[in-house]
Amino acid sequence: MLRQISASVLSWAYLALVYAFIFLPVAVLVLFSFQDGRLPVPPFNGFSLQWYEAVFADRKLMAALGNSMVVALVSSVISVLLGFLAAYALARYKLPGSALQRGLLIAPMTVSYLIIALGLLSLMNALHVPLSLMTVGIGHVVINLPLCFAIIYASMGDHHINIERAARDLGANDFKVMALVTAPMLMPSILAAFFLSVTFSWDEFIIAFLLSRFDVTLPVEIWSMLRSGLNPKTNAIGSLVFLASVAVLLILELSLFGRTKKQ
Amino acid sequence: MADAGTLSTATALEDADRRKAWGFVAPALLWTIAFFVVPFAFMAAMSLWKREGRDLVRVWNFDNYARFFSENALFQGLVNSLEITVIVTVISVLLAYPLAWIIAERVPKRLQRMALILAILPFWTSYVVRSYSWLLVLSKNGVINQLFLNIGLISEPLELASTRTATVIGFVHFFVMLLTLTIYSNLIQLSPNYRRAAADLGANAFQTFWHVVLPLTLPGIMTGAFLTFVLCIGDYVTPQILGGNNELVLPQIIMLQLGRRADFPMAAALSIVLMLAVTVAYLACARWLKIERA
Amino acid sequence: MTACVSIENVSKIFGAFTALDNVSLDIRAGEFIVLLGPSGCGKTTLLSILGGFQSPSSGRVSIAGKDMTYVAPAKRPTTTMFQDYALFPHMRLVDNVGFGLRMRGLARAARDEKALGFLDLVGLKASAHKRPHELSGGQRQRVALARALAVDPDVLLLDEPLGALDLKLRRQMQDELKAIQKRVGTTFVHVTHDQEEAMAIADRIVVMNQGRIEDFGPPSEIYMRPRSLFSAGFMGEVNFVSGRVAAADASSAHVETPLGSLALPAKNFTASAPKAGDRITLTIRPEHFRADDKAEGPTVVLGEARVAGSAFFGTHYRCHLQPSAPDTRALVAHLPQSASVREGEIVPLAVRAADVVALPATGGHA
CATH class of the missing domain: 3.40.50.300 (P-loop containing nucleotide triphosphate hydrolases)
Structure with missing residues (x-):
């Protein structure tokens, strides 16, 4: 009895400690984004929104925010589209060398982003392609396409085959089968792939850093802010991104995944 | 059987289907080839060139690799990378497994999802900001030093930032979250009947864990550990922000080649070395890695 | 359409x-x-x-x-x-x-x-x-x-x-x-x-x-x-009895079986016309055995059998019958509800010739 209680106390204490470790930096980040003073470290001088005002007044930061959204959305749409088409072809048709094709499509997942970025950078340089948001987007599709392909391919179960056959039997061509039957049936995993892609692209640094020049994404802009050392403005933009992401996450959790659970 | 079937019964119908299927898979394949395979091959080729002064010597040679092994500053990068990665992987698994286990076993079922979401919530801080926020905690006038100074534990601020320890803490913070997620999903997939059977046959809680639960979750642990290894050894941001310029890791050295020295061939060669390290790690734990396919 | x-x-x-x-x-x-x-x-x-x-x-x-x-x-x-x-x-x-x-x-x-x-x-x-x-x-x-x-x-x-x-x-x-x-x-x-x-x-x-x-x-x-x-066999329960065509003409054939011999109409040879010397298998549905030979139409009696077991199935009695002839397999018969069968009883094996179908023998059937 005593051993059970002590084991239970130990568990909860461990849980509390690790949670404290996990939340410590985030809590500090958010708390000192409201710092009334120039240093985001103790002591806390008082509550102020001045750094948030500074963030919204920063043209470059806001432009980077917009760039990040565009790159994340466009590259994710491309990744999901290409991934879906490839998954459909490889799951539903017998193609020669399909194992090799799957391997090739998955391969970029096993290579560090730094190496992917470096490879693309050297090729773009050799071909004299100017660096831009487009080259960043190309890189982000390279890292997100394997993910989207893998998620959608894994969800194309054999139990869907007859449903697609039925559609074809009733006169639907391939595009109609995909648009009206396959994609709606796989919508949960397609959306999961899409949002995961958006998250990865939104948060990606090294590819965006090496493959952009004048227009940069948010992580790259924040990176350059770090040169000024500890700065409550960095706390403010970091907190904003965090809180916005958590809000999106909660909305998704409540609407999308709540609905699929019911079905 | 089915494959042989299509070979012997290749008909007009199936040929048309196959042409269509190629059309669907082609965009993804072409994208991967054009923007992944070709750049990678180009980079591999470039690692065999050499930078001399301001010029690129386009003659096949292994000078970059020879320099890597002979110049201590370069080789030490790989050693630092490997040491940090192994330390991070081990500590992260050791911290995350009990956490995942407590969430799966001790937390009431209806609260588990909430507990898990909480455990990985800081994931959604921006990647660059996550390392920066550790700087707030660890720097000379940061939270920890101020706290310890105030309660009189220390009289001089500790040098916590810009150390290997800071890099390890930053990494562990990230990977504990990742590993908790993967190990938890492994633990709850385990049928409770295994544990019941072990208990029924007389095993105590520890024996059940050691002989039944741990072996059954090992593939999940190894998959998570491998992921940790790959992401950790290839990361530039965390060591650059938290480790500073002491004890450079391989990605930092690669970025140095790109920056001031503009030595692309050397950066390419070091990237190949980095990839080989990952490949070796993969081969080492390949037998535990189950890439599931539905 | x-x-x-x-x-x-x-x-x-x-x-x-x-x-x-x-x-x-x-x-x-x-x-x-x-x-x-x-x-x-x-x-x-x-x-x-x-x-x-x-x-x-x-x-x-x-x-x-x-x-x-x-x-x-x-x-x-x-x-x-x-x-x-x-x-x-x-x-x-x-x-x-x-x-x-x-x-x-x-x-x-x-x-x-x-x-x-x-x-x-x-x-x-x-x-x-x-x-x-x-x-x-x-x-x-x-x-x-x-x-x-x-x-x-x-x-x-x-x-x-x-x-x-x-x-x-x-x-x-x-x-x-x-x-x-x-x-x-x-x-x-x-x-x-x-x-x-x-x-x-x-x-x-x-x-x-x-x-x-x-x-x-x-x-x-x-x-x-x-x-x-x-x-x-696939369409329902059936008894297979092996036999041989002793003599045949255009309208009927004489068949010898371990249970006895019987004359069958040639049209009961559904697969091919009978020829003397053919090895055949007779198929008899369980319900085609008659409890007695007073049933409708003329019947042939293939010796006697002992009731080895019976069970009431609602619509009929399902009986295992062991023929008296040596070296023969037990047969399954469905006898009407009205038939009072007791285990150990000896009953005649009566069938209508028209109900018996003769097919070419293949290995495996006794």
Whole structure:
């Protein structure tokens, strides 16, 4: 009895400690984004929104925010589209060398982003392609396409085959089968792939850093802010991104995944 | 059987289907080839060139690799990378497994999802900001030093930032979250009947864990550990922000080649070395890695 | 709409495995055909070839006289009703049933109206706005039927459509299926491994085994006058008695068996005309044994047997009879409710000669 209680106390204490470790930096980040003073470290001088005002007044930061959204959305749409088409072809048709094709499509997942970025950078340089948001987007599709392909391919179960056959039997061509039957049936995993892609692209640094020049994404802009050392403005933009992401996450959790659970 | 079937019964119908299927898979394949395979091959080729002064010597040679092994500053990068990665992987698994286990076993079922979401919530801080926020905690006038100074534990601020320890803490913070997620999903997939059977046959809680639960979750642990290894050894941001310029890791050295020295061939060669390290790690734990396919 | 179907010398080979071996079959327009056989007999492969989901390795398929061998499923005047129903999970019933019409370019109002008509046909008009997961198994099955019929196919292909239903519901759906087929007049080709289902619904049954057609005809003929030992055995319980043709002429044959000898009409040799010296196997259905020889029509008595066991089955007594003749196997007989059989009793083995079918002997049957 005593051993059970002590084991239970130990568990909860461990849980509390690790949670404290996990939340410590985030809590500090958010708390000192409201710092009334120039240093985001103790002591806390008082509550102020001045750094948030500074963030919204920063043209470059806001432009980077917009760039990040565009790159994340466009590259994710491309990744999901290409991934879906490839998954459909490889799951539903017998193609020669399909194992090799799957391997090739998955391969970029096993290579560090730094190496992917470096490879693309050297090729773009050799071909004299100017660096831009487009080259960043190309890189982000390279890292997100394997993910989207893998998620959608894994969800194309054999139990869907007859449903697609039925559609074809009733006169639907391939595009109609995909648009009206396959994609709606796989919508949960397609959306999961899409949002995961958006998250990865939104948060990606090294590819965006090496493959952009004048227009940069948010992580790259924040990176350059770090040169000024500890700065409550960095706390403010970091907190904003965090809180916005958590809000999106909660909305998704409540609407999308709540609905699929019911079905 | 089915494959042989299509070979012997290749008909007009199936040929048309196959042409269509190629059309669907082609965009993804072409994208991967054009923007992944070709750049990678180009980079591999470039690692065999050499930078001399301001010029690129386009003659096949292994000078970059020879320099890597002979110049201590370069080789030490790989050693630092490997040491940090192994330390991070081990500590992260050791911290995350009990956490995942407590969430799966001790937390009431209806609260588990909430507990898990909480455990990985800081994931959604921006990647660059996550390392920066550790700087707030660890720097000379940061939270920890101020706290310890105030309660009189220390009289001089500790040098916590810009150390290997800071890099390890930053990494562990990230990977504990990742590993908790993967190990938890492994633990709850385990049928409770295994544990019941072990208990029924007389095993105590520890024996059940050691002989039944741990072996059954090992593939999940190894998959998570491998992921940790790959992401950790290839990361530039965390060591650059938290480790500073002491004890450079391989990605930092690669970025140095790109920056001031503009030595692309050397950066390419070091990237190949980095990839080989990952490949070796993969081969080492390949037998535990189950890439599931539905 | 309806059409005839002609299958000529169709074979389908998967590597070393022959799924269909030179199958030919003519189906009349408006017929309800059942392909019956054990799993792996080739019936589903044949259905897939009719539907266009597979193409034959050799041979020809034509529907309404037009060659369809390599025509894609959508371009054929056939629709398939799948075993798992394959309803579109994300669409309402009315959209499921209207899908084929949508593909044919029908405007929303027109196709909804037609879809509702077909839902009405299967008794589900009131549920038109539900989704498939809200329905029971039997209801889904009806929606699948309505969806397949909504595009007015000439031929409807049904792949074990009742397999997932429990027994009681299955019997009920058989009757409905038959009634709907009568109403719409479409040619139905229906695959099953359940011989009772086959007899309940088919105009003609095709018995298949190991990629070949064993027997083809109306249910009564397949049951009463099977043309192969496999067909006889698959359609219901049967006793096999080996024998030899001692003498034969155009109208009858004299057969010797371990149980005794008997004269059979030549037309009871369903597979081939009798010749003296042929080794044959007689097939006798359990219910064709008479409790006594006072039953309707003349009977032949094949010696006597001892009742080794009996059980009351409601409609009949099922008895194991051990013939008195040496070296003979026990026989199964269904005796009427009125027969008072006791274990150990000696009864005559009386059958009507007209009920006994003689088939060429193959190894394995005693």
